[in-house]
Amino acid sequence: MRVKDAVKQCLEDDQRCRDSDKWLIVKVIHLMGFRVYIPFDSMEDMPSFESITRCRRKFQEEGLFLSTDATLIKRTVEQDKMKDINQWWQNEKH
Numbered sequence: 001m002r003v004k005d006a007v008k009q010c011l012e013d014d015q016r017c018r019d020s021d022k023w024l025i026v027k028v029i030h031l032m033g034f035r036v037y038i039p040f041d042s043m044e045d046m047p048s049f050e051s052i053t054r055c056r057r058k059f060q061e062e063g064l065f066l067s068t069d070a071t072l073i074k075r076t077v078e079q080d081k082m083k084d085i086n087q088w089w090q091n092e093k094h
Helices: 003-013 015-019 021-031 048-059 067-093
Strands: none
Touching: 003 021, 003 048, 015 048, 021 048, 021 067, 048 067
16 A cells, blocks of 8 residues: 555544644555564564655645644644744844
8 A cells, every 4th residue: 555545544534634634644654564563673664753744744735634623723833933933034034
């Protein structure tokens, strides 16, 4: 199973996967036949967490499998905090 297909299935089937990358990662790994306890030998075959979350972001950018309103608000607040940090950092450098 490809990572993109696993991510899509998890997003379709479970709202929690739309709201939490941690939940999405665990579900995708499980769906692809891996256990949460992963032997070192299997690490090479396991999809990267970044690939999983990148797929989720792409689906949501396309308007598919959107998060709940509460999660969207929380993400917006966190993004605004990062903007403030970036503005502060730019001012400190000059």
